[in-house]
Amino acid sequence: MSGSKSSVPGAAAPSPEQADAPLSFTVHSQPQPGAMAGAANAQQRAGRLRMLLVVAVCAAPVLASYFTFYVLQPRGKAYGELITPTVDLPPSLSLQDLRGQPVPAESLKGQWLLTLVQDAHCDSACERLLFMQRQLREMMGKERDKIDKLWLVPDDQPLRPEVLAAVSAGVPVTVLRAPRAQIQAWLKPAEGHGLNEHLFLIDPMGRWMMRSPVQPDPSKVKKDLDRLIKANAGWDKPGR
Incomplete structure (x- = not known):
């Protein structure tokens, strides 16, 4: 009806003091x-x-x-000479198989490598070391699948047929050619000796970490291998 005041039903009328009070607003703070x-x-x-x-x-x-x-160093001192610090496999190492095909250096990783550096003509001392290399792997028993045999040849001469047949029998030796200077920049002989007098041990991450004495005793080298593989049992798996 005209002239009437609208109101919310049931609402109380404000007091004169409330009617005159200023309106207040609550402002919430914003993230800084x-x-x-x-x-x-x-x-x-x-x-x-x-x-x-x-x-x-x-x-x-x-x-x-x-x-x-x-x-x-559990159970006594190592027979071989530990290399400290270890020396990483050079990624630029120029490797070729016996057919002249390039082989990536990274492909050597994943296994323990019993490594020899011998010229292609391979004299009687070389043959003895190759035989020891083969026997060492077999002596490791159930752990032998964690170990590969590697022969680095620092020249481009052909291998003698009888030697090639010997290293191809059973589980073959991986035979790769590499420039002599590059091998010498990675692996070192003991003072007064040559690379061809030692057995070098490369770990599964491609690091040179042990060098055998000249004319090594296979049974003592095996003890080093036993200790190493046992120490690495938690992460070292058979096969590449």
Whole structure:
């Protein structure tokens, strides 16, 4: 009806004091840019920490095995000479098989490598070392599948047929040619000796880590291999 005042049914009329009071508003604070950036940085740091923890967990067995062998050295001193620090396989090492086909250096990783450096003509001393290399692998029993035999040939002369037949019998020796200078930049003989007098041990990550004495005793070399493979049992698996 004209002239009447509208009101909400049941609502009490405001008092004169309430009617005259100014209206008030509540303003909620907004996130500050600095606080948002700080939270993002904290999340980033937490993510990096988690990643580092994962890497540490994965690397722990490898680090523990090397600490055990190099520092604690269980059951006495190593027979061979430990190389400290280890020497990484050069990625630029120019390898070729006997057919002249290039072989990537990275393909050598994944196995323990009993390595010899011998000229292609392979004299009687070379033949004895090749025989010892074969016997050592067989002496490892159930662990032998973790070990490969490698012969690095630092020249381009043909192998004698009888030698080639011997290294191809059974589980064949991996025979690869490489420039002499490149091999010498990676592997080193004992002072006063030549590369062809030693057996070199390369670990599954491609690192030269042990050199046998001249005219090595196979049974003593085997003890070193036993210790190494046992120390690495948590991460070292058969086959490449």
